[in-house]
Amino acid sequence: MARIYTHSALTCSTNLGFLFRSSSSHLHLHLRRLIFPTSLALPHAKTQSSWSRRRVVAMDSSGTDSAKEVHVGLDSATEEEYATQSKLLQEFMSIPTLDKAWILSSDSGSQAMVAMSQANLLANKRRKFMLSALISKDETTSNQSSVNFHWAPFPVEMTGASAFVPSPSGLKLLVIRNPENESPTKFEIWSSSQLDKEFHIPQKVHGSVYLDGWFEGISWNSDETRVAYVAEEPSPPKPTFDHLGYYKKGTSSDKDIGSWKGQGDWEDEWGEAYAGKKQPALFVIDVDSGEVEHIKGVPRSISVGQVVWSPNSKGSAQYLVFAGWLGDKRKLGLKHCYNRPCAIYAVRCPEPKDDANEPFPVHNLTKSISSGFCPRFSKDGKFLLFLSAKAAVDSGAHCSTESLHKISWPSDGKLPESTNIVDVIEVVNCPDDGCFPGLYVTGLLSDPWLSDGTLILSSYWRSCRVILSLNLISGELSRVSPNDSDFSWSVLALDGDNVVAEVSSSPVSVPEIKYGKKVLDPSGKPSWHWSTIQKPIFKCSEKVTSGLSSLQFKILKVPVSNVSECLTEGAKRPFEAIYISSSETKENGKCDPLVVVLHGGPHTVAPCSFSKQLAYLSSIGYSLLIVNYRGSLGFGEDALQSVPGKIGSQDVNDVLSAVDHAVEMGLADPSRITVLGGSHGGFLTTHLIGQAPDKFVAAAARNPVCNIASMVGITDIPDWCFFEAYGDQTHYTEAPSPEDMSLFHQISPISHISKVKTPTLFLLGTVDLRVPISNGFQYVRALKEKGADVKVLVFPNDNHSLDRPQTDYESFLNIAVWFNKYCKL
Numbered sequence: 001m002a003r004i005y006t007h008s009a010l011t012c013s014t015n016l017g018f019l020f021r022s023s024s025s026h027l028h029l030h031l032r033r034l035i036f037p038t039s040l041a042l043p044h045a046k047t048q049s050s051w052s053r054r055r056v057v058a059m060d061s062s063g064t065d066s067a068k069e070v071h072v073g074l075d076s077a078t079e080e081e082y083a084t085q086s087k088l089l090q091e092f093m094s095i096p097t098l099d100k101a102w103i104l105s106s107d108s109g110s111q112a113m114v115a116m117s118q119a120n121l122l123a124n125k126r127r128k129f130m131l132s133a134l135i136s137k138d139e140t141t142s143n144q145s146s147v148n149f150h151w152a153p154f155p156v157e158m159t160g161a162s163a164f165v166p167s168p169s170g171l172k173l174l175v176i177r178n179p180e181n182e183s184p185t186k187f188e189i190w191s192s193s194q195l196d197k198e199f200h201i202p203q204k205v206h207g208s209v210y211l212d213g214w215f216e217g218i219s220w221n222s223d224e225t226r227v228a229y230v231a232e233e234p235s236p237p238k239p240t241f242d243h244l245g246y247y248k249k250g251t252s253s254d255k256d257i258g259s260w261k262g263q264g265d266w267e268d269e270w271g272e273a274y275a276g277k278k279q280p281a282l283f284v285i286d287v288d289s290g291e292v293e294h295i296k297g298v299p300r301s302i303s304v305g306q307v308v309w310s311p312n313s314k315g316s317a318q319y320l321v322f323a324g325w326l327g328d329k330r331k332l333g334l335k336h337c338y339n340r341p342c343a344i345y346a347v348r349c350p351e352p353k354d355d356a357n358e359p360f361p362v363h364n365l366t367k368s369i370s371s372g373f374c375p376r377f378s379k380d381g382k383f384l385l386f387l388s389a390k391a392a393v394d395s396g397a398h399c400s401t402e403s404l405h406k407i408s409w410p411s412d413g414k415l416p417e418s419t420n421i422v423d424v425i426e427v428v429n430c431p432d433d434g435c436f437p438g439l440y441v442t443g444l445l446s447d448p449w450l451s452d453g454t455l456i457l458s459s460y461w462r463s464c465r466v467i468l469s470l471n472l473i474s475g476e477l478s479r480v481s482p483n484d485s486d487f488s489w490s491v492l493a494l495d496g497d498n499v500v501a502e503v504s505s506s507p508v509s510v511p512e513i514k515y516g517k518k519v520l521d522p523s524g525k526p527s528w529h530w531s532t533i534q535k536p537i538f539k540c541s542e543k544v545t546s547g548l549s550s551l552q553f554k555i556l557k558v559p560v561s562n563v564s565e566c567l568t569e570g571a572k573r574p575f576e577a578i579y580i581s582s583s584e585t586k587e588n589g590k591c592d593p594l595v596v597v598l599h600g601g602p603h604t605v606a607p608c609s610f611s612k613q614l615a616y617l618s619s620i621g622y623s624l625l626i627v628n629y630r631g632s633l634g635f636g637e638d639a640l641q642s643v644p645g646k647i648g649s650q651d652v653n654d655v656l657s658a659v660d661h662a663v664e665m666g667l668a669d670p671s672r673i674t675v676l677g678g679s680h681g682g683f684l685t686t687h688l689i690g691q692a693p694d695k696f697v698a699a700a701a702r703n704p705v706c707n708i709a710s711m712v713g714i715t716d717i718p719d720w721c722f723f724e725a726y727g728d729q730t731h732y733t734e735a736p737s738p739e740d741m742s743l744f745h746q747i748s749p750i751s752h753i754s755k756v757k758t759p760t761l762f763l764l765g766t767v768d769l770r771v772p773i774s775n776g777f778q779y780v781r782a783l784k785e786k787g788a789d790v791k792v793l794v795f796p797n798d799n800h801s802l803d804r805p806q807t808d809y810e811s812f813l814n815i816a817v818w819f820n821k822y823c824k825l
């Protein structure tokens with residue numbers, strides 16, 4: 001998931017919950033197909049006799065018909081198990097997710113609007129709804145003031161709306177509805193009691209508005225007359241041929257009878273999650289007339305995003321300021337990839353009276369730095385702040401420690417030839433104990449400022465997400481969320497000088513909303529006083545509540561084994577693992593079975609926050625060990641940069657050290673350990689079952705990287721293969737040599753396949769562009785050849801993230817049943 005803008009939208013379930021409740025044979029048949037959608041569902045040799053068998057005629061490899069026995073369906077005990085698990089999983093997966101929040105201030109006080117979503121399994125979509133509340137504050141004594149949110153009795157369903165953007169005054173609300181087919185994009189302007197305007201923007205003007213976390217940017221101008229945004233350019237016309245196959249000159253309408261459309265030229269795309277998306281381009285809509293202007297002058301080699309308006313000072317030109325990514329050569333994958341060069345640009349926004357035929361020049365404001373994105377103007381309009389992933393771009397790591405910079409913004413609107421970029425927060429290499437580990441921003445609000453110009457933002461800090469404040473003048477950075485909290489916090493919205501935050505209390509309790517007020521302690525030192533907002537908006541069923549109430553967690557510090565002198569200082573420091581277990585003591589003193597959970601990247605982090613899927617696994621009796629091995633975000637740049645060039649060894653050893661550490665502490669029973677991971681986490685999972693074949697009783701891998709040699713030619717991030725294999729970006733080429741291929745094979749899980757004996761479940765998405773499905777299949781077939789116990793679920797319409805509601809649900813249902821089978825819960 002993109003680290004900017006979004007709150008972790010952990011998605012949910014499927015229609016299986018409904019199906020399991022029925023005992024009709026028709027539904028059971030359907031269920032079997034859902035659970036084993038491919039012919040690769042292989043029962044373990046030991047359990048074969050309990051499976052129902054059916055004689056079918058199949059074609060053997062010689063091409064002749066032969067009668068073979070294949071296994072269909074489940075034994076009744078397994079069916080019972082699926083049925084039981086599905087009921088509880090459904091309750092976890094239906095917990096809603098908080099997507100965004102706004103605080104709108106008026107003379108009568110502040111009001112909160114909270115956009116939430118919940119899985120709709122049957123529709124395989126997320127159901128969106130909006131909750132609103134009036135905020136009342138009792139300010140009698142400054143340090144003791146109480147805050148109440150008076151929630152409307154029910155949320156309002158908003159399904160069909162793609163984006164909500166209140167205007168700065170809170171008097172207007174823009175609702176955008178992206179089309180699902182060839183229909184127009186709808187823009188609605190709402191006032192407090194009615195729909196004021198509705199505009200339908202046809203596909204020949206632009207396609208869907210971007211809402212992806214990278215290119216997304218929708219911005220009201222200060223007098224609330226225009227909105228700038230990023231949308232897909234119209235599709236280029238396709239060649240038309242008549243019934244004889246003759247090429248037709250000129251453009252013709254889609255509805256021509258007796259003619260057909262060719263494909264036309266292929267256009268490069270930004271890889272995983274951008275399949276079929278057109279070039280992002282800048283538009284401005286007049287909210288009174290509905291007139292849409294395509295902002296010209298931006299070269300097609302630049303993909304634009306994150307547009308904001310420059311401050312509006314009388315008589316001076318107004319600019320649209322945006323981030324732009326260069327896609328002139330190859331567009332390499334962008335999702336999770338902060339290492340793509342990008343810059344902050346400004347283009348003068350034409351006034352309605354300007355001659356539209358004369359595009360204004362585009363200024364690159366950040367020429368001297370390899371990365372600039374997320375532009376924000378300071379409260380007084382004197383500075384333009386932006387984030388930079390220069391450490392990622394310059395090193396080649398797909399994600400790394402960020403930095404924050406500013407440039408002065410000219411009050412007369414005359415942009416200088418060159419800008420002086422001032423560093424505000426630098427990259428931290430080796431953080432001292434307990435000190436700021438560097439910037440890993442997880443969210444920047446559209447208006448992130450307190451009245452004195454202090455910036456409020458959320459960032460990873462080791463295994464937690466914290467809220468930080470930055471005084472732009474003094475450069476002082478401090479923690480807004482409590483120093484002693486192991487929970488993950490993120491800023492949702494600002495209410496004047498107060499902070500509304502979402503706090504996820506670790507993996508064992510659902511998020512809650514907190515309201516933070518700056519207070520002065522008796523010595524005059526400022527600190528933040530937090531109140532819990534009374535109504536829990538994440539309402540859980542009794543089973544979920546009782547399941548969670550018996551859990552506890554702690555963050556373990558794991559010492560690095562084999563500290564070598566070649567390591568940088570920061571890479572010698574302990575890394576972390578989050579341990580979750582039942583708080584109840586077992587009568588026999590035995591530990592629960594353990595699931596080792598491994599994030600991907602490798603440069604991401606598994607934060608100490610609530611995850612429905614993992615909470616479900618904990619609540620059915622598993623302890624979890626979520627390992628933030630070296631290379632994870634949040635621990636400084638030295639530790640992060642220590643793994644490239646050593647993947648498949650250093651990261652694997654870190655996980656093994658964490659497991660040994662947990663066993664030594666008496667937290668895990670060495671005979672009942674399983675492992676679960678996706679993508680690079682799946683690379684680690686499949687490495688671990690090959691390199692430590694006796695350690696894990698079962699494994700589950702979601703779109704795993706199993707063979708970099710076969711991935712490099714077809715993934716959207718071939719540069720990742722080179723960077724993580726060699727540890728630098730000098731080796732990257734589109735034409736790998738036999739030596740490259742040999743190294744890729746050698747460092748991949750496939751090279752350890754002969755040792756694997758752990759029963760492994762594979763969850764694969766057919767339209768994954770990052771780790772194409774053939775990677776998992778090759779490994780699966782190699783395991784099958786050895787007679788290993790393998791089960792495969794293939795999701796034909798899923799990409800790399802496997803997060804569509806039904807997919808997510810069916811995945812975790814099968815993970816639970818698979819682990820139960822080998823851990824004998």
Ligand SMILES: CC(=O)N[C@@H](C)C(=O)N[C@@H](C)C(=O)O
Pocket residue numbers: 001335336337398599600601602604678679680681705717720770800801
């Ligand atoms: C940079 C990147 O996407 N690497 C993949 C191999 C990976 O592990 N991706 C993670 C972030 C994922 O969870 O998709």
